[in-house]
Amino acid sequence: MKRVFSGVQPTGNIHLGNYLGALRQFVELQEDNQCIYCIVDMHAITVPQDPETLRKHTLDVAALYLAIGIDPKKSIVFVQSDVSGHAELSWILTCSSYTGELSRMTQFKDKSKNKESAPAGLFTYPILMAADILLYDTDVVPVGNDQKQHIELCRDIAGRINSRFPDTFVMPEGRFLKAGARIMALDDPTKKMSKSAENIHSRISLLDEPSKIKKSIMKATTDSEGVIRFDAENKPGISNLLNIYSVLSGITVEDLEKRYKGSGYGTFKKDLVDVTVEALAPIKARYEEIRSSQMLIDTLKDGAERADAIAQKTMTRVKENFGLGLK
Ligand code: ATP
Ligand code: LTN
Numbered sequence: 001m002k003r004v005f006s007g008v009q010p011t012g013n014i015h016l017g018n019y020l021g022a023l024r025q026f027v028e029l030q031e032d033n034q035c036i037y038c039i040v041d042m043h044a045i046t047v048p049q050d051p052e053t054l055r056k057h058t059l060d061v062a063a064l065y066l067a068i069g070i071d072p073k074k075s076i077v078f079v080q081s082d083v084s085g086h087a088e089l090s091w092i093l094t095c096s097s098y099t100g101e102l103s104r105m106t107q108f109k110d111k112s113k114n115k116e117s118a119p120a121g122l123f124t125y126p127i128l129m130a131a132d133i134l135l136y137d138t139d140v141v142p143v144g145n146d147q148k149q150h151i152e153l154c155r156d157i158a159g160r161i162n163s164r165f166p167d168t169f170v171m172p173e174g175r176f177l178k179a180g181a182r183i184m185a186l187d188d189p190t191k192k193m194s195k196s197a198e199n200i201h202s203r204i205s206l207l208d209e210p211s212k213i214k215k216s217i218m219k220a221t222t223d224s225e226g227v228i229r230f231d232a233e234n235k236p237g238i239s240n241l242l243n244i245y246s247v248l249s250g251i252t253v254e255d256l257e258k259r260y261k262g263s264g265y266g267t268f269k270k271d272l273v274d275v276t277v278e279a280l281a282p283i284k285a286r287y288e289e290i291r292s293s294q295m296l297i298d299t300l301k302d303g304a305e306r307a308d309a310i311a312q313k314t315m316t317r318v319k320e321n322f323g324l325g326l327k
Contacts, residue, residue: 003170004033005138007040007080007129009195010057011049014064015203016276017183017193020247021144025177027069029142035075036136036307037065042080042087043128046121047111063296064206067287078303080132085311090124090131092318096161097127097153105149130154135311137170145181146192148174165321179247186220189236207284210277217241217273218266228260228268238265245272248279 006026008018029035039061044054058079065077080086102108102123112118126149133141133154141151151174158169183193185202193203201216208216222237230253232239245268246253260268290296319325 002033002139003137004029004035004140004142005038005133005136005172006142007038007043007132008061008065009044010039010041010054010061011044011195012053012057012060013195013203013205014061014207015183015193015195015205016244017144017203018195019068019206020179020183020244021146021177021181022142023065023068024247025142025175026065026075029140029175030071030074033140035070036138036310037070037075037077038080038132038307039065039078040080040129040132043125046119046125059291059296062300063287063291064283066290066296066299067283068206072299072303076303076306077299078307079300082300082304083135083308083311085135085308085315086128086131088315089135089318090128092322092324093127093130093134093157093161094124097124097157101153101156102126105153107146107150126150126153127157130157133172134158134169135314136307137310137314138172139170140175141172142175145176148176168318168321179243183244184236184240186216186240189221189240204276204280206280207287208280210273213276213280214273217269217276220269222265226264228263228265229257238268241269241272245275249275 006022008014008022014023026035026037039058041054041058044057062077062079066072070077105126108118108123108125111122129150130153133151134157141147143151151172155171158171161168162171185191185193185197186204187199187202191197191202195203197203200212201219204213204216220237220241222241223235225235228238228242229235230239230242242253242256245251245256251259320327
């Protein structure tokens with residue numbers, strides 16, 4: 001059995017991009033692998049967070065994990081800050097990383113753009129992510145395309161340490177879906193759908209009301225050609241909607257193009273609203289039930305204990321290899 005690890009930040013607004021790019025894979029993978037799914041609250045504090053809101057969002061994401069079908073009997077679900085190994089390993093990896101490679105991370109460049117000085121945590125964010133992955137001897141990391149560069153950095157750091165201290169870490173691999181790996185913003189299909197974008201109609205959050213979903217899709221930017229055809233370069237808006245429709249319905253993009261030949265964007269969008277509302281309704285219903293239950297807290301406590309047992313074994317091996325602490 002392979003070990004799978006992934007994480008989502010508790011920053012609210014889990015959207016279709018997160019779901020179709022990453023979370024959807026989490027559910028499939030738990031059938032044949034040992035999966036560990038984390039709510040990475042320590043990554044969230046790389047930008048200022050209100051403590052109450054952060055704690056609420058942590059439970060929101062945990063409830064969503066379970067609502068989409070992650071089964072705590074099959075997978076470990078826990079909160080990052082409940083396992084101290086993440087911070088501990090992160091420091092050790094920091095000492096084997098270079099400012100040059102961190103400066104090349106596009107996410108850091110984007111998030112620190114136009115700022116005179118950026119928080120150091122934003123700069124070292126990918127190292128904490130590498131620690132998350134390496135702490136659990138992870139083989140496979142299911143993520144969206146935007147995390148490719150971070151996974152490569154994790155592999156570079158692991159390789160560097162392994163060449164000095166052989167067999168310290170398992171070399172992980174990213175797992176990226178072809179369809180849905182990059183869902184674009186509805187208002188500007190040249191940018192990825194994002195939690196932090198100001199315009200709420202740029203995204204569809206998994207818990208949006210049907211009326212909000214309708215408004216966001218009907219407002220989505222398209223083009224003036226009026227033909228429903230996949231062409232990501234010249235028709236990014238309609239291609240993004242085709243992509244979302246295809247993944248949610250299981251109908252191929254080619255079949256959708258045939259089905260909507262001669263139809264206008266309005267008809268296509270209306271149908272997409274129905275498909276989206278229908279796909280999200282059961283998630284929303286399960287979410288409401290789980291979010292207020294004691295079962296959620298018990299699951300996270302149990303998950304942290306199981307995760308910690310694995311993490312401690314790795315930390316013992318890492319410290320021994322590095323000569324840290326007493327034997
Ligand atoms: P932000 O959009 O504010 O940068 P984020 O949504 O990228 O935040 P996370 O919550 O950490 O940040 O992402 C969770 C997962 O969702 C990651 O695996 C990420 O690759 C994936 N993901 C995020 N946005 C998209 C998108 N637009 N399309 C596909 N996958 C995405
Ligand atoms: N940086 C990731 C979230 C994340 C993660 C991880 C994903 C933190 N640690 C470990 C996979 C494995 C993001 O999606 N923004």
